[in-house]
Amino acid sequence: MSAPDRTPPANAPVLAVENLQVAFRAGGREHLAVQGLDLSVSRGEVVGLVGESGSGKSVTGLALMGLIDAPGRVAGGRIVFEGRDLMGLSEAELRRLRGARMAMIFQDPMTTLNPVLRVETQIVEAITAHERVSAKAARARAREALVRVGIPAPDERLGAYPHQLSGGMRQRIAIAIALLHRPALLIADEPTTALDVTIQAQILAEAQDLCAEMGTALIWITHDLAVVSGLADRLLVMYAGRVVEAGPVAEVVEAPLHPYSAGLIGSAPSRNKRGARLAQIPGLAPPLGRRPPGCAFAPRCFNVRPDCSEPPPLVRRSGREALCRYPLSETVVA
Amino acid sequence: MLTYLIQRFGQAVLTVAAMATLVFLGVYAIADPIDVLAAPDATPDERAQISRRLGLDQPLWMQFATFVWRALHGDLGRSFVYNEPAFTVILQRLPATLELAFTALFIAIALGLPLGLWAGLRAEKATDKAIMGGSILAFSLPNFWQGLMLVLIFSVTLGWLPAGGRGETVRVLGLDLGFLTLDGLRHLILPAVNLALFKLAVVIRLARAGTREAMLQDYVRFARAKGLRPARIVGVHVLKNILLPVVTVIGLEFGSMIAFAVVTETVFAWPGIGKLLIDSINRLDRPVIVAYLMLTVCLFVLINFVIDLIYAALDPRVRLAETDA
Amino acid sequence: MTPAATLPEEPVPYRADPVWRAHARAFFRSPAAGLGLVILVAVALVAALAPWITPQDPYDLASLDVMDGTQPPGSRSFAGLTYWLGTDAQGRDMLSAIVYGLRVSLVVSLSATLIAASVGSCIGVLAANAGGRLDAVLMRLVDLQLSFPAILIALVLLAAFGRGIDKVVIALVTVQWAYYARAIRAQALVERRREYMEAARALALPRTSLIFRHLLPNCLAPVIVVATMQVAHAIALEATLSFLGVGVPVTEPSLGLLIKNGYDYLLSGKYWISTFPGLALVAVIVAINLVGDRLRDVLNPRLSA
Numbered sequence: 001m002s003a004p005d006r007t008p009p010a011n012a013p014v015l016a017v018e019n020l021q022v023a024f025r026a027g028g029r030e031h032l033a034v035q036g037l038d039l040s041v042s043r044g045e046v047v048g049l050v051g052e053s054g055s056g057k058s059v060t061g062l063a064l065m066g067l068i069d070a071p072g073r074v075a076g077g078r079i080v081f082e083g084r085d086l087m088g089l090s091e092a093e094l095r096r097l098r099g100a101r102m103a104m105i106f107q108d109p110m111t112t113l114n115p116v117l118r119v120e121t122q123i124v125e126a127i128t129a130h131e132r133v134s135a136k137a138a139r140a141r142a143r144e145a146l147v148r149v150g151i152p153a154p155d156e157r158l159g160a161y162p163h164q165l166s167g168g169m170r171q172r173i174a175i176a177i178a179l180l181h182r183p184a185l186l187i188a189d190e191p192t193t194a195l196d197v198t199i200q201a202q203i204l205a206e207a208q209d210l211c212a213e214m215g216t217a218l219i220w221i222t223h224d225l226a227v228v229s230g231l232a233d234r235l236l237v238m239y240a241g242r243v244v245e246a247g248p249v250a251e252v253v254e255a256p257l258h259p260y261s262a263g264l265i266g267s268a269p270s271r272n273k274r275g276a277r278l279a280q281i282p283g284l285a286p287p288l289g290r291r292p293p294g295c296a297f298a299p300r301c302f303n304v305r306p307d308c309s310e311p312p313p314l315v316r317r318s319g320r321e322a323l324c325r326y327p328l329s330e331t332v333v334a
Numbered sequence: 335m336l337t338y339l340i341q342r343f344g345q346a347v348l349t350v351a352a353m354a355t356l357v358f359l360g361v362y363a364i365a366d367p368i369d370v371l372a373a374p375d376a377t378p379d380e381r382a383q384i385s386r387r388l389g390l391d392q393p394l395w396m397q398f399a400t401f402v403w404r405a406l407h408g409d410l411g412r413s414f415v416y417n418e419p420a421f422t423v424i425l426q427r428l429p430a431t432l433e434l435a436f437t438a439l440f441i442a443i444a445l446g447l448p449l450g451l452w453a454g455l456r457a458e459k460a461t462d463k464a465i466m467g468g469s470i471l472a473f474s475l476p477n478f479w480q481g482l483m484l485v486l487i488f489s490v491t492l493g494w495l496p497a498g499g500r501g502e503t504v505r506v507l508g509l510d511l512g513f514l515t516l517d518g519l520r521h522l523i524l525p526a527v528n529l530a531l532f533k534l535a536v537v538i539r540l541a542r543a544g545t546r547e548a549m550l551q552d553y554v555r556f557a558r559a560k561g562l563r564p565a566r567i568v569g570v571h572v573l574k575n576i577l578l579p580v581v582t583v584i585g586l587e588f589g590s591m592i593a594f595a596v597v598t599e600t601v602f603a604w605p606g607i608g609k610l611l612i613d614s615i616n617r618l619d620r621p622v623i624v625a626y627l628m629l630t631v632c633l634f635v636l637i638n639f640v641i642d643l644i645y646a647a648l649d650p651r652v653r654l655a656e657t658d659a
Numbered sequence: 660m661t662p663a664a665t666l667p668e669e670p671v672p673y674r675a676d677p678v679w680r681a682h683a684r685a686f687f688r689s690p691a692a693g694l695g696l697v698i699l700v701a702v703a704l705v706a707a708l709a710p711w712i713t714p715q716d717p718y719d720l721a722s723l724d725v726m727d728g729t730q731p732p733g734s735r736s737f738a739g740l741t742y743w744l745g746t747d748a749q750g751r752d753m754l755s756a757i758v759y760g761l762r763v764s765l766v767v768s769l770s771a772t773l774i775a776a777s778v779g780s781c782i783g784v785l786a787a788n789a790g791g792r793l794d795a796v797l798m799r800l801v802d803l804q805l806s807f808p809a810i811l812i813a814l815v816l817l818a819a820f821g822r823g824i825d826k827v828v829i830a831l832v833t834v835q836w837a838y839y840a841r842a843i844r845a846q847a848l849v850e851r852r853r854e855y856m857e858a859a860r861a862l863a864l865p866r867t868s869l870i871f872r873h874l875l876p877n878c879l880a881p882v883i884v885v886a887t888m889q890v891a892h893a894i895a896l897e898a899t900l901s902f903l904g905v906g907v908p909v910t911e912p913s914l915g916l917l918i919k920n921g922y923d924y925l926l927s928g929k930y931w932i933s934t935f936p937g938l939a940l941v942a943v944i945v946a947i948n949l950v951g952d953r954l955r956d957v958l959n960p961r962l963s964a
Contacts, residue, residue: 065559099561106559111552116574125570126560177560352803474948476895478902479937482918482925486934490926497926590808597810600903601922612903615818623818630811 012083014184014217015041015064020077022056022063024288025070031289033059033072034241041185041217046208048228048249049221050264051238054285057221060238061187064219065104066094082184100130103178107190109170113162119173120158126177145176150206168199175207182214189221204231225264229253237261240286240296247320257315257322259301295325303328342642346635353631357624358401410628411621415614420625424607428629429509430500431606434598435591437513437522438529443584446534450541451568451576457546465538473535477594481528481601488524495524498603525602529595533587537580544576551575578645585641589634672873673855685957695949702943706762713755714740718910729929745931747920753931756917757939763913764940767824768893771831775893776886778832779839784875786840787847788866798844801837809834809896817905827906831893838889842881850877880958887951891944898940914940 020037023030034056041047051057062068064079066086079086081102086094098104106112113122123142127133133141139158146154149172162170171191178186188207192200208231211218222228228235228249235252237245237260245258256262263281283300292298294309301308303326312325376384404410411420453465472480489497501521503510512518548554549572557567596608603609607626614622687693705712732745732753744753786797804812813830820826850856851874859873900906901915909916914936921932 067555067558095561095563097561098559104556104559106552106556108552112556114553114557114571114575116578117571125562125566129561129563129566174556470948474891474895474944475941476898476902476944478899478915479918479941482922482933482937486925486930490928490930593808593811596814597899597903611814612905615814615905620818623815627815634807 013040013042014045014082015039015219016078016080017064018078018080020060020063020079021075022059022068022072023075024072026289029289030075032075032241033288034063036242037077038243039236041219043184044212044215044217045234046211046218046220046232048232048235049219049238050223050225050228050235052223052285054240054287055238056241057223057238058189061104061189061219061221064185064187065098065102066091067104096130099126099178099183100181101183102185102187103181103183104187104189105171105174105178105191108194109167109174109191110162110194112174113170115162117161118158119160119162119165123158123173123177123180126180130181141180145180146173148179148210149173149176151176167195168203171195171199171203172206175203175210179210179214179216183216185217185219186211187219187221190223192227193222193224200227225253237264240291241288242296242323243321244297244323245321251320255328257317257320257327258297258324259303259328260297262328263300263302295323338646339643342639346639349635350632354402354405354628355398357627357631358398405628410625413614413619413622415617415619415622420621421629423622424610424625424629427605427607427610429511430604431592431595431599431608433512434522434525434529434595434604434606435588437526438533438591439584439588441526441530442533442537443580445530446537447541447573447576447580449534450538451545451573453538454542454545454549455568457542462542466542469535469538472531477528477532478597478601480531481525481598484524484528485601496521497524498601500605525598525604528601529591529598532594533584533591536587537584540580540583541576544579545572548572548575582641582645585637585644588641589630589637592630592633672859672876675877682957686953689953691949692953695946695953698942698946699950702761702946703765705758706765709758709762713752713758715752715755718759729924729932731929732931744935745929747917747932748924753935756912757914757936760912760914760917760936761939761943763824763907763911764894764897764915764943767827767897767907767913768831768890771828771835771893771897772886772890774828775832775835775889776839776882779836780843780875780878780882781871782836783840783843784847784870784878787844788851788870788874794844797840801840804837805841809892810899813896813900814903814905817900822905822908824907824911827897827900830900831896834896835889835893838885839882842885843875843878846878846881847874850874884955884958887947887954891947891951894940894944894947 017037017039020034020039021032022034024033025031037056037060039047039060049057049060059068059072063074064081064086066074066089068074074087077087081097086097089097113119120139120142123145124135124138127138127141142158143154146157151157151169151172157165157169157173165173174191186207191207192203195203204227207218207220210216220228220231232249235245235247235249236243237252237258239260245252245256245261247257252261253265256265260281263279266279267281281300286292286296286299292309293311295301295312298304298308305326308325310325312323315322315324315327317327409419409421412418413420413423416423449465453462456462485497488495499521500512500518502515502517503512504514504518505511506514513522545568554567554571557571562571592608595604595606596611598604599606599608600612607629610622611626614620614626710716728746728748728750730742730746730750732743733741734745735741740752742752742754744757746752747756782797786794812834816830816833817826820829855877856869856874859869864873897906897913898915898918901913902919904919907913907916912920917936918933918940921929921934921936924930925933
């Protein structure tokens with residue numbers, strides 16, 4: 001369950017997010033899909049961002065890349081990447097960063113690559129968008145990139161169209177593209193959810209190795225705790241648009257502070273005793289715009305108290321954080 | 335790819351055969367063929383002569399065989415008005431219509447794609463609404479009236495462009511082409527625009543819908559995440575994806591464009607096969623009408639076949655379908 | 660107690676609850692559609708009352724004075740009649756000619772649409788109910804017909820049969836029935852699996868009754884939708900055919916023919932002979948499109964609640 005050995009992260013964070021707010025306009029009003037999000041990622045660190053659908057995790061990833069489109073917008077906060085506040089940059093400057101210093105891959109490899117363009121075209125354009133290279137040199141680098149992610153017969157694959165390749169291979173190509181310019185940060189939005197379980201494990205391992213090799217920080221967004229617990233150094237748990245718990249992965253998994261994290265961990269199938277009923281968190285996450293005042297998790301919390309109807313404070317404990325008025329003690333696990 | 339083409343070719347041949355049968359039945363079996371094939375003022379002697387020459391006293395199946403035989407040799411009767419083989423008469427005027435139709439097609443695509451793309455990118459904003467409103471007008475108003483308005487505005491009121499006729503032509507490879515001369519171009523613009531308007535509206539709507547859909551796709555998001563310039567994203571990624579449906583529809587509509595040339599050629603006195611058809615109808619020159627029908631059918635089938643080819647070339651999924659595991 | 664004795668001869672055919680009021684209200688929420696409807700009603704009234712409200716009967720040759728030919732709008736005749744929209748080459752008052760022309764255009768396109776809708780619906784429903792080879796053959800026919808441009812088919816038919824209002828109607832019907840057949844067949848295929856059809860079949864009702872009393876009336880929604888689009892097409896097509904000189908005869912000109920007659924004068928600056936009938940034609944088509952679009956939106960089950 002522990003991450004493999006590699007160089008310890010440097011001191012200055014590659015990414016420092018403060019109080020990020022992302023709003024969406026629906027039905028004439030604006031609702032906050034993400035609020036009060038603080039996040040910092042150091043060089044080479046792997047951060048897992050966990051939450052159910054609707055928790056705002058994908059929105060967070062897109063916001064970091066500056067890819068939030070109408071009807072959404074980044075409504076507040078600071079995103080400091082490699083020392084620059086992304087909020088103050090023009091679209092042209094952001095474009096120079098995207099793909100070169102920060103990259104993102106998405107969930108569905110079937111739709112990430114353009115079906116009517118060859119693989120080679122899609123890799124080469126990612127190269128030439130940021131560097132002046134000859135067509136030959138670009139092609140050679142594209143080939144190298146395929147080799148690097150372990151794709152056999154790279155020359156054939158370059159000339160192929162996406163639909164001729166398997167899902168796993170397509171995702172590998174997406175990763176190859178993302179890592180072309182050795183970015184400082186890679187954001188992976190559920191990249192293995194749409195793949196076979198066996199391929200999942202492979203891609204996971206490969207992504208981890210590549211990032212370690214290049215010193216690329218990795219933010220792995222997923223709803224699957226099992227996936228991320230073997231991969232990440234730190235874990236952030238999101239619920240209803242906020243980070244409800246953050247800390248080193250081993251500590252969060254062994255002894256969660258927030259009742260939601262405890263619920264997530266407890267409901268993972270691997271933790272279940274054979275034959276016993278799978279534990280569930282009762283109820284549903286509140287939809288956008290219908291979040292209760294105070295703690296958003298209160299209606300479903302097994303540890304709820306009367307004053308949980310007040311907004312919960314951020315509790316800090318030895319390198320860990322929890323957004324809870326009554327965080328679970330180290331010995332309590334659901 | 336080869337099996338696909340052979341299949342399509344076979345279908346094409348079948349359709350032509352079916353239509354030939356229909357035309358034959360229409361002319362020979364239902365109507366009195368003499369009425370169709372002899373001039374209205376022919377004397378009974380002439381009629382008897384024609385009847386013998388065309389073998390109308392033969393059994394029907396034999397007449398059909400002769401009909402097909404003649405048709406394959408390009409003999410579709412003789413025009414009353416021009417006193418030449420109907421086929422020749424039509425063939426002489428075909429280049430004019432094709433020039434018009436291809437120019438109109440070019441205009442429809444060259445204008446329609448960018449406008450539709452633009453409308454799709456600015457969806458729901460003023461630009462989009464203006465373009466869509468214009469396209470609705472172009473689509474629903476009668477073609478001939480649009481032509482009339484074009485003449486009224488550009489010829490009569492502004493005096494910029496001529497109101498009819500073809501203008502100077504140059505002989506290239508045995509064909510008289512007008513667009514190679516300035517005068518010819520001036521005469522070509524208005525009728526080509528008129529013919530293009532319907533299709534322009536269709537292309538705009540297709541391109542707009544396709545663009546809106548494409549912009550929501552993951553591959554556009556991924557392209558942005560790669561840091562590609564918007565020009566490249568729209569110009570390569572989106573465009574290539576919307577080309578396919580646009581080309582298919584437009585290609586299929588090209589045939590109807592040739593049919594609609596009838597109206598445009600009448601309004602602008604353009605000497606093509608459309609005008610020939612109307613004149614022939616009014617002058618009861620029926621062999622020409624029959625010849626026109628057969629030619630149009632063949633043209634339609636040919637166009638559909640070419641579209642299938644282009645479709646296969648543009649969509650790699652079709653082309654490679656048979657070679658995949 | 661024998662069940663047969665208590666069953667009626669034939670059950671009352673199933674009809675979904677009419678929701679006309681709700682639809683009407685939704686319809687009028689669009690000012691453009693309301694405007695379109697007003698224009699249409701006005702046009703229909705004017706056309707219907709033509710003989711009584713026009714200042715001149717344009718087809719009574721005795722009342723025409725060729726000396727008044729091609730007078731510009733607003734000029735007056737010797738008899739003191741104001742030619743509000745000018746006159747044509749024969750001295751006909753354009754206003755009257757347009758009103759009568761509207762009449763012919765409307766009558767031709769509406770009757771063609773009605774007949775095409777009826778014929779097409781019957782065929783479509785028959786095809787859907789019969790299934791198998793009859794269905795396949797009929798649909799092949801529909802596809803074949805729809806793959807050829809309407810104007811070509813109409814031209815050929817009129818070339819063969821000559822001019823005349825009835826022939827124009829037949830040509831229009833031939834061109835349009837296929838749209839209705841296809842639309843109603845799709846609906847009928849769905850409807851015939853519904854319970855009321857099962858019940859009717861279980862009672863061994865005669866086939867014609869099954870199809871025409873029970874199935875057909877419940878498949879009319881798509882027919883209305885198609886009709887709203889096709890009426891405008893019919894008017895435009897009829898006008899085009901008349902403009903080309905193969906449509907209605909000279910004695911009963913429609914708007915298309917009027918436009919044709921005025922075309923030559925257009926080039927010499929006497930615009931009113933073509934332009935005003937053209938504007939009338941366009942106004943009617945635009946109004947129909949506005950009404951039709953709105954009607955389609957209102958009747959679309961996916962858009963309404």
